[in-house]
Each structure stands twice: as structure tokens, then as C-alpha cells.
Amino acid sequence: MINYLIRRLLYAVPILIGVNLVTFVLFFVVNTPDDMARIHLGVKRVTPQAIAKWKEERGYDKPLLFNHRAPGMATFTETIFFQKSVKLFAFNFGRADDGRDIAYEIKKRMGPSLAIALPVFLLGLLWTISFALMMVFFRSTYLDVWGVVLCVGLMSISSLFYIIGGQYLMSKLWNLVPISGFGDGPAALKFLILPVLVGVISGMGAGVRWYRTIFLEEIGKDYVRTARAKGLSELRVLFKHVLQNAMIPILTGAVVVIPSLFMGSLITESFFGIPGLGSYTIEAISSQDFAVVRAMVFLGSVLYIVGLILTDFSYTLVDPRIRLE
Amino acid sequence: MMSLKPILLWTDVLLGLLILGGLILSGFIRRRRHLRAPWQRVLQSKSGIISLVILSFFLGIGLLDSIHFRPPVDTGKSGSKAYGVEVLSLLDLLVGPLRQRPEKTYSAPLATHLYTKETIELADGRQVRTFPRLIFGGAHLINPELDKTGDIVHRVLTGLGVAMLLWALLSSAWLGFLSRRHRVGFHDWVRTVFRGQCPVPWNAALFTVLALLLAGVPAALLSIKYHLLGTDKVGQDVLYLALKSIRTGLVIGTLTTLVLLPLAVLLGIMAGYFRGWIDDLVQYIYTTFHSIPSVLLIAAAVLMTQVYMDTHPNLFETVNARADFRLLFLCLILGMTSWTGLCRLLRGEALKLREMEYIQAAQAFGVSDFRIIIRHILPNVMHIVLISMVMDFSGLVLAEAVLSYVGVGVDPSMISFGTMINSARMEMAREPMVWWSLASAFSFMFLMVLSANLFADAVRDAFDPRVRTLSDKFNLFGRKPVQEAGKD
Numbered sequence: 001m002i003n004y005l006i007r008r009l010l011y012a013v014p015i016l017i018g019v020n021l022v023t024f025v026l027f028f029v030v031n032t033p034d035d036m037a038r039i040h041l042g043v044k045r046v047t048p049q050a051i052a053k054w055k056e057e058r059g060y061d062k063p064l065l066f067n068h069r070a071p072g073m074a075t076f077t078e079t080i081f082f083q084k085s086v087k088l089f090a091f092n093f094g095r096a097d098d099g100r101d102i103a104y105e106i107k108k109r110m111g112p113s114l115a116i117a118l119p120v121f122l123l124g125l126l127w128t129i130s131f132a133l134m135m136v137f138f139r140s141t142y143l144d145v146w147g148v149v150l151c152v153g154l155m156s157i158s159s160l161f162y163i164i165g166g167q168y169l170m171s172k173l174w175n176l177v178p179i180s181g182f183g184d185g186p187a188a189l190k191f192l193i194l195p196v197l198v199g200v201i202s203g204m205g206a207g208v209r210w211y212r213t214i215f216l217e218e219i220g221k222d223y224v225r226t227a228r229a230k231g232l233s234e235l236r237v238l239f240k241h242v243l244q245n246a247m248i249p250i251l252t253g254a255v256v257v258i259p260s261l262f263m264g265s266l267i268t269e270s271f272f273g274i275p276g277l278g279s280y281t282i283e284a285i286s287s288q289d290f291a292v293v294r295a296m297v298f299l300g301s302v303l304y305i306v307g308l309i310l311t312d313f314s315y316t317l318v319d320p321r322i323r324l325e
Numbered sequence: 326m327m328s329l330k331p332i333l334l335w336t337d338v339l340l341g342l343l344i345l346g347g348l349i350l351s352g353f354i355r356r357r358r359h360l361r362a363p364w365q366r367v368l369q370s371k372s373g374i375i376s377l378v379i380l381s382f383f384l385g386i387g388l389l390d391s392i393h394f395r396p397p398v399d400t401g402k403s404g405s406k407a408y409g410v411e412v413l414s415l416l417d418l419l420v421g422p423l424r425q426r427p428e429k430t431y432s433a434p435l436a437t438h439l440y441t442k443e444t445i446e447l448a449d450g451r452q453v454r455t456f457p458r459l460i461f462g463g464a465h466l467i468n469p470e471l472d473k474t475g476d477i478v479h480r481v482l483t484g485l486g487v488a489m490l491l492w493a494l495l496s497s498a499w500l501g502f503l504s505r506r507h508r509v510g511f512h513d514w515v516r517t518v519f520r521g522q523c524p525v526p527w528n529a530a531l532f533t534v535l536a537l538l539l540a541g542v543p544a545a546l547l548s549i550k551y552h553l554l555g556t557d558k559v560g561q562d563v564l565y566l567a568l569k570s571i572r573t574g575l576v577i578g579t580l581t582t583l584v585l586l587p588l589a590v591l592l593g594i595m596a597g598y599f600r601g602w603i604d605d606l607v608q609y610i611y612t613t614f615h616s617i618p619s620v621l622l623i624a625a626a627v628l629m630t631q632v633y634m635d636t637h638p639n640l641f642e643t644v645n646a647r648a649d650f651r652l653l654f655l656c657l658i659l660g661m662t663s664w665t666g667l668c669r670l671l672r673g674e675a676l677k678l679r680e681m682e683y684i685q686a687a688q689a690f691g692v693s694d695f696r697i698i699i700r701h702i703l704p705n706v707m708h709i710v711l712i713s714m715v716m717d718f719s720g721l722v723l724a725e726a727v728l729s730y731v732g733v734g735v736d737p738s739m740i741s742f743g744t745m746i747n748s749a750r751m752e753m754a755r756e757p758m759v760w761w762s763l764a765s766a767f768s769f770m771f772l773m774v775l776s777a778n779l780f781a782d783a784v785r786d787a788f789d790p791r792v793r794t795l796s797d798k799f800n801l802f803g804r805k806p807v808q809e810a811g812k813d
Contacts, residue, residue, distance in 0.1 A: 018613035026625050031632045039632050152782070156719065156775035158726050160746055161767045168753050179754075266620055267727055285624045286732050288632075293625055300618035 005309070012305045019301040020085045023294050028080055033060035039288065040097075058097070058291070059083055084294070093295040097287070102295045105280060112182055113264030113276030115192060120199030121261055124207065125254060127200055132211035133238055136219060147208070154205030162202040163271045170194050180273035195272045199265070214249045218242050247318040255314045256307035263300055329394040330408045334649040336576050336656075337391045343579055344388070363708070366787035371529045373783025376776040378533040383773050386568060387575035390416040393645070412645035416572075420565060423548060426461035428560035434761050435551045437463030437473060462552045477547065484543025491542065492535045503527070555761040557749065563762050566740050567769045573741035574773060577656055577725045578718040584660025589667035590710060594702055596668075597675025598694070607672065611665040619662040620731065626658040627651075627733040648736035655728070655735060659721060667713045674706050708788040715784045719777040726770065742770045 037054040038046055055061040062080050087094070093102035135147040171179040177194045218224070219242055227237045264278030273279070277296070284292035315322045354360040367373045392415045395408040417424055431440035438456040446452050458464070466472045504514035518527045544564075547553050554563035596607035614622075630651060634641070641647035678684060679702070687697050722742075728734035729743025730750075737744060749762035 014609065015613050015616055018609065019617055022613070022617065022622075023625065026629055030629050031636070035632050035636045039635055152778050153775065156771055156778050158723050158742075158746075158767060158770055158774075160726055160730060160750075161771075164746075164750065164753060164763065172753070260618070263618065266731060270731075281621065281624075282731060285628065288628055290625075290628070293621060293628070297617055297621045297625065300621055301616040304616040304618070 004312075008309045008312070012302075012309075015305060016089065016298070016301060019298065020088065023297050024081060024085045027290055027294060028084075033080070036060070036288075036290065059094075084291075088295065088298040093298075094291055096284070096292050097289045102292055106277060106295070106299070109264075109275055109277045109280050110262050111276075112188075112274050113262060113269065113278060115188060116195050116199070116268060116272075116274060116276065117261035117264055119192065119196045120203070120265075121254075121257070123196065124200045124203050128204055128207035129211055129243075129250070131204070132208045132215060133243065135208070135212050136215040136242075137234065137238055139216065139219075148212075151205045151209045151212075154201070155209070156205075157202075159202045159267060162198045163268065166194055166198040166201075167271070170197075180271065182272075182274045191272070191274070195268050195274065199268060210253070211246075211250065214246050215242055218246045221245075244318070248315060251314045251318060252311060255311040256304070258310060259303035259306040260300065262303060263296070329396060332393040332395055332412050332643075332645075334393055334412070334646065335653050336580065336649055337393060339580055339583065339653075340388070340391050340576060343583060363787045365525075367780075367783045368525045370783045370786065371526045372779045373787070374526055374530045375533045376779035376783065378530050379537070379772065379776040380780055382537055383571050383776075384575065386416065387572040389419065390414045390569060390572040391576075395643075412643055414572075416568065420548075420568065423562045423565035423568075426552075426562065428459050428462065428552070428556045429457075430556070430558055430560055431759050432459055432462055432552060432556045432560075434553060434555040434563075435463075435473075435477060435547065436555065437466060437469035437551075440555075440757075440759070459552075462556075463550060465550055477551075480546045480550075481543045484546040485539060487546075488535075488538040488542040492531075492538050495534065496531045499531070500527070554765045555759075557762050558752075563765050566745055566762075567765045569740040570742045570745060570766065570769065571773065573652065573735060573739060574722040574725060574770070576652060577659065577735075578721045578777070580653070580656040581659045581663070581721050582714045582717055584657050585664035585667065586710065586714070588660070589664040590671060590703075590706075592664075593668040593671025594675045594698055594706065597672040597677075598679050598698060598702060600676075604672070607668070611668050614662065615665040617662075620728070620733075622662050623655075623658050623728060624731065624733040626661075627655065627728075630654045644738055648739040651736040652739060655725075659724070663717065663721075667710070670709055670713065671706055674709060675702055678702050678705055712781075712785045712788055715777070715781040719774040719781065722770065722774050722777065742766050 033055050034051055037051040037060070041050055041054060052061065060080060062083065084094070091103065093106070096102050096105070131147070135144050138144050138147075167179050170176045171194065177190055180191075182188060182191050215238075219238075223245075224237060224241060227241050228234075232240075262277065263281075264274075264276040266278040266282050268274070269276045269278035270282045280292065281296050283289075284296070354364060368377075393412050394414075395412055397408055429439060432438070433440055436459065438458055440456070442454050443457050444452050444454050445457055458469070463469055463473060463476075466476060500515055500518060501511055503518075504511045507514065509517070517523050518531075521528055544553055548562075548564055552562050552564070554567065557563055557566065592607045592610070596604040634647060634651065641650060684697060684701055687701060692700075725734055725741060726743040726746055729741060730747050734743045735741045745762060745766040749759070749766065752759035752762060
């Protein structure tokens with residue numbers, strides 16, 4: 001088990017290096033720091049001095065890969081690649097363009113992001129799986145058929161519509177919850193209801209269909225027939241046998257996203273004015289703050305890889321036949 | 326109008342090539358029975374043929390909107406030719422009135438007056454605050470309060486009548502063509518079709534065409550004199566915006582798959598077939614790409630293009646060429662972020678296939694790896710490629726809206742569902758509320774994505790052997806399994 005974990009962690013290193021290389025090429029090779037400075041300072045009427053100053057303030061005034069003027073190891077460390085990309089491995093994210101510490105911002109904004117993403121994930125999982133099980137229980141009836149129709153319809157609606165429609169109905173028309181905003185502690189609850197509800201509903205169409213297919217595939221297998229032949233009730237067959245055996249595909253899809261929940265949702269957070277990581281990213285994108293975008297790309301990849309490892313471990317919990325070696 | 330200067334935008338060329346390739350491929354498929362059979366199953370499903378009709382309607386609009394040119398500008402001198410900087414499409418010509426009749430600002434659907442009050446000076450010098458008449462919408466009415474309803478009813482009824490007439494002509498032509506091909510008498514054939522007794526549910530297709538006509542012809546008649554879906558903040562006709570958005574959605578949905586297919590197919594099959602270090606390398610590449618959050622990768626790449634385009638402004642002749650370049654690049658980067666799923670599927674399939682007896686037999690005969698991949702593996706994974714292609718389409722159309730909202734979608738000057746929603750999102754908070762831009766964008770997008778989803782389901786049902794056994798077992802949509810699939 002420990003060996004397996006170590007091997008997986010080692011395997012993650014080249015992947016993260018790859019991610020870093022991709023972002024490095026995107027941010028520094030496709031466009032030089034001079035180009036970026038020019039965009040930030042305005043394309044026209046910008047003096048070379050202003051560009052040099054901008055670059056120096058942000059540490060972009062070093063060579064890309066090799067610094068021939070620096071002595072010894074500094075040939076490699078006094079470069080943009082080392083300062084901006086390699087340091088990410090130590091979770092040293094540096095400063096945003098407005099001078100704030102990115103790591104501090106990330107720590108501060110994780111909480112609000114999780115407050116939305118975690119309930120959406122858990123309630124969504126519970127709701128979609130129960131709905132899918134219900135449809136499978138009533139399979140080949142009108143309930144099932146109309147359920148599928150409903151799911152295809154829900155899938156075809158833009159996620160933006162759910163948010164805008166939800167805000168209009170719940171906040172403007174019925175005055176139930178505030179349109180947007182966030183509070184501390186229990187006061188946050190009234191701000192959370194709507195985004196969570198919207199999140200669950202907008203994920204429902206695709207989710208229910210996916211789980212329904214998994215359950216239907218499982219229900220055609222021989223052990224289910226055996227269970228029925230033993231005289232077990234259909235409900236018991238579904239919950240005891242089918243659900244347990246469908247755990248592997250369910251976990252494959254679900255566990256991998258758990259770490260990424262920290263990242264929050266871009267759209268939801270920016271629509272509902274929640275000061276989480278998602279809205280942080282959006283702000284960074286719209287103000288072209290590349291340091292923040294780079295940090296978020298790295299963080300996202302790390303969390304995804306953690307998710308992959310967690311998925312493997314979760315298999316051993318639900319299927320005793322699987323051993324990690 | 327004779328001297329138009331045709332303009333080939335990059336996306337036009339690629340879209341054209343895609344259509345051409347599709348036509349050649351369909352000619353190829355028509356002549357082979359085993360390839361034709363699953364497509365016939367698609368046509369034989371009701372939802373399949375209905376969604377196909379609706380999708381071809383969208384495709385038609387999109388293609389009309391993909392033939393671009395620059396209209397000549399009247400310079401006043403004869404003999405010299407100058408072309409406007411505006412790039413227009415055939416669709417712009419067809420719906421000319423919609424494009425050329427901007428109002429001042431918001432106006433409700435079918436309104437004759439502006440949505441906001443303005444101070445108007447009367448003839449006797451007094452000033453009144455009132456809703457002014459629109460410049461174009463309902464301008465032909467002398468007394469809009471009295472005449473409007475009658476005029477609208479008149480137009481709708483005429484439209485419905487014309488639509489029925491058109492439909493009767495179209496459907497009898499089509500049915501006549503089919504009856505001749507099947508060598509059945511026209512009357513017998515009509516009876517078979519409308520009783521739903523022929524394997525392809527032509528009745529469903531024809532009724533869909535009827536519904537489209539019944540909605541489209543009155544809408545066209547109304548929008549000659551009104552703004553059918555109102556106008557937006559700068560007074561542009563919302564119906565026009567919605568129609569123009571269709572092409573953007575189509576381009577993103579189709580060209581992206583064009584980008585990701587070669588990558589996914591080549592790498593996936595090679596990894597599965599050769600195994601060893603190639604497999605390791607390919608797995609490494611797709612895990613790396615997959616682990617980057619796709620929105621962020623897209624954002625980073627689009628921001629970088631933006632920087633590139635801002636620092637190289639002289640590369641682009643017109644605003645449209647610039648917007649088009651960004652659209653193309655968006656497709657490229659969307660393809661780069663979404664090829665991993667298909668690649669993994671294909672790798673798994675190739676791993677399975679290479680152990681099959683016929684592949685091993687081919688290897689034993691000394692057939693080269695390249696030929697085995699082309700002749701034996703590729704045809705046997707094509708159904709996966711096709712299914713994932715049609716399944717991706719709707720997701721990509723939806724993604725465009727979200728990306729445009731984040732600000733990393735298409736160029737703001739390009740009309741798309743995303744930019745429509747983005748510019749209209751504050752309108753719900755207005756008092757009184759402006760709902761029509763959002764409602765039109767969402768309903769057009771919904772119709773397009775829904776039909777794409779239904780079509781994708783029909784294709785998957787027809788091509789995926791696993792789903793087919795499932796749906797036979799549970800008879801999912803109350804559809805009878807068709808016995809003679811080969812007989813059209």
C-alpha cells in the first residue's frame with residue numbers, strides 16, 4: 001500500500017513537470033514578457049523604460065532559461081523558468097499583479113469555494129443516484145421514459161440559464177433569498193441555498209442518465225437474476241446488490257473531482273458574488289493577471305492528480321478483490 | 326450587386342472542407358451495405374429523424390452565413406471599385422431588412438414604441454415625456470393602438486396559409502420522389518407513410534418540416550415590418566443576432582472535433598496497438614493535458630492569443646478576419662483540451678482488438694503494422710469516433726456560452742449565443758425588465774442543443790452494439806426492434 005502510494009506520487013512528478021512546461025511555453029515563449037508589459041501598459045505610446053520598470057517590478061526581467069551572466073548555480077536559478085515555474089512545486093506562488101500574496105489569497109478563498117462546492121457535490125450525488133435508481137426501479141414504464149426525456153431536456157439547457165433563471169425566480173420574483181453575496185458563519189446559509197440548488201439541478205440531467213446506464217448494465221447480469229431467484233424483493237436487489245456492484249464506476253467519476261472542489265466553480269461564484277477561488281480566477285482572467293492564472297493551473301493539476309490517487313484507494317474500500325501493489 | 330468581392334475566412338474554408346468530406350464519405354457509405362445499415366437505423370428512429378430535420382435547418386442557416394463577401398462601396402466615381410470594410414454573408418443579404426433597421430435602444434417584441442421614455446418636442450413647441458414611435462418597427466401603421474393587433478393577426482394567418490401551401494408542395498414532391506424510387510403508386514405510398522407503416526418514419530420528418538414552416542413563415546412575414554423578438558440595447562434586432570449566432574455555435578461544435586480527431590485517433594490507436602514505450606508516452610501526454618483544468622488552459626491560451634493579436638494588429642485586414650482568427654484558435658484550443666477522453670477510449674479498444682484472432686492472423690501473414698491499423702483496427706473503432714463526435718457537439722455549443730461569459734470565448738465583436746447572453750445578463754435586473762434577448766438566445770440554443778442531443782442518442786443507439794442489446798432488452802423508448810434493417 002505504502003509502496004503503491006510512493007510510486008504514484010513519484011509518477012505525479014513528471015506529469016506536474018509537463019504541466020509546468022505547457023504553461024511556461026504558453027505564458028513566456030509564445031509571447032515575450034515585453035508583449036505582456038505592452039498589453040498591461042497600453043499598446044501604444046509606451047516607452048522602453050516603462051516596460052523595463054514593469055518587468056523589473058514583477059521579476060520578468062531575467063532570461064528565460066539560462067542566465068549566462070550569473071555565477072554557478074545561479075545560471076539556472078536566476079531565470080524566469082526557475083523563479084516563476086519551478087518555485088510552484090514548493091507551492092511558492094509569488095505575488096499577483098496587484099502585489100498581494102497569491103498563497104494567502106488562496107487560503108482565504110478556499111473556504112467560501114468549499115461552502116458551495118461541497119454541498120453541491122454531496123447533495124448532487126445523493127439526488128442523482130436516487131433519481132437514477134428510481135428510474136431503474138420503474139424501468140420500461142412511462143416514468144422511466146419521461147424521466148429520460150426530462151434528463152435530455154435538462155442536459156440541453158445552458159448552465160447560465162439555470163443561474164439567471166434561478167436568480168430571477170427565487171430572488172426577484174419570490175423574494176426568498178438574496179440575489180448574491182456572502183456572509184460569515186451561519187449568516188452565509190441564506191446566500192448558499194440558491195447556488196447550491198442551481199448547482200444540483202444543472203448537474204442533474206447528465207448525472208442521472210449516466211448513473212441510469214451504469215445501473216441498467218449491472219441489472220442485466222447473472223447475479224441479479226440469482227438474487228431475484230432467491231426471492232429477494234426488487235428494492236433489496238437494487239440497493240443491496242446493484243448499487244454495491246455499481247460502486248466502481250460511480251467512484252471513478254465521483255472521487256476524482258473531490259480535491260478539485262477546492263477550486264470552486266468559476267461561473268457560479270462570479271454570478272453569486274461569492275469570494276471564492278473561482279471568482280478569484282475569473283477576476284485574474286479579466287484583468288489578465290497571468291501570475292494568478294499560472295498558480296491556479298498548477299494547483300488544479302495537483303488536485304486532479306490527488307483525485308486520481310484517491311480514486312484508486314477508494315476502489316479497495318468497495319471491492320475487496322482489488323489490492324494496490 | 327454584381328460586383329461583390331468574395332472573402333474566404335478560415336473557418337469558411339474548413340467548414341466547407343468538412344461538408345465536402347462528409348458528402349464524399351456519405352457517397353462511400355451509401356454503396357456499402359454493412360456501413361449503410363447503422364445509418365438506416367438512425368433514420369428509422371423517430372427522434373433521430375426529427376432531430377436530423379431540425380439540425381439540417383440550423384446547418385442550412387449556418388452555411389448561408391458562411392459564404393462571405395465584401396459589398397462594393399459607392400465611391401461616386403465610375404470605373405473605380407472600392408469595397409467596404411464590412412464583411413457580409415449570404416444570410417445578411419437574405420435577411421437584409423433585419424440587419425439594416427437599427428432602433429435607438431430597447432424595444433419589446435413586436436412593439437411599435439420604444440421601451441424607454443424620451444422627451445419629445447411637439448409641433449407647438451411643448452415637450453412631453455413619452456414612449457416615442459420606433460423608426461422601423463411597425464412604422465407602416467398609421468394608428469398603432471388600433472391597427473396593430475389586426476395587422477399581426479393578418480400576417481400570422483397569411484403566414485400559416487403560405488406555410489401549409491409550401492408544405493403541401495414540398496411533401497408531395499418528396500413523397501412522389503420516394504414512391505417513384507420504391508416503384509409504388511403515389512396514393513399507396515402516401516397512405517403507407519401517414520399510417521406510419523414504412524420503416525423510416527417519414528411522417529414524423531414531414532410533420533417536423535411542417536412545424537418549422539408554420540413557425541418560420543409567419544415569423545418571416547412579421548419581421549418584415551416588426552422586430553419579432555424586439556431589439557437590444559443598441560437597437561439591433563434580436564432575431565438577427567440569434568440567427569447569426571447559429572453559425573458560431575456550429576463552427577465551434579464541428580471544427581473542434583476536426584482538430585481533436587487526428588490527435589485522438591492517431592495517438593490512441595498507436596498506444597493501444599504498439600504498447601510499450603509508445604503507450605507510456607501517450608498515456609503521459611494525455612494525463613498531463615487532462616490534469617490541467619480545461620477552463621484555465623483555454624483561458625491561458627486565449628489570453629495569449631489576445632496578446633499576440635494586440636501586438637500584431639496589421640495581420641488582420643478586417644474586424645471579421647480578426648474575430649474569425651480568434652474563433653479558429655478557440656476551436657483549436659478546445660480541441661486540445663478535449664481530445665484526451667476519446668484518446669483513452671480508443672487506446673482501450675485498440676488494446677482489446679489487437680488480441681483478436683483476425684488481427685493475430687494478419688500479423689502471422691506478415692501484414693505490416695501500418696496496414697493492420699488502417700485496414701483492421703481503424704474501421705473497427707470508427708463507431709466510437711463517430712459517437713463521441715456527435716456527443717461532443719452539444720457540449721461544445723454550451724461551452725461556448727460559458728467561455729464567452731468568462732471572457733475567453735469568441736471575440737466580443739463576433740455574434741454568438743455567449744456574447745448575446747453576456748451583454749444581456751444585466752437586463753434581468755433592470756426595471757422594467759428586458760427579457761427578450763436572454764429568452765431568445767436561450768431558446769435558440771436550447772433547440773439546437775436539444776436536437777443535437779437527440780440525434781447523438783439516435784446515433785449511439787444505432788452504432789454502439791452494447792447500447793443496442795441494452796435497449797432491446799428493456800425496450801427503452803417503446804420502439805419496436807426493426808427486423809429488416811437492410812430494407813429501406
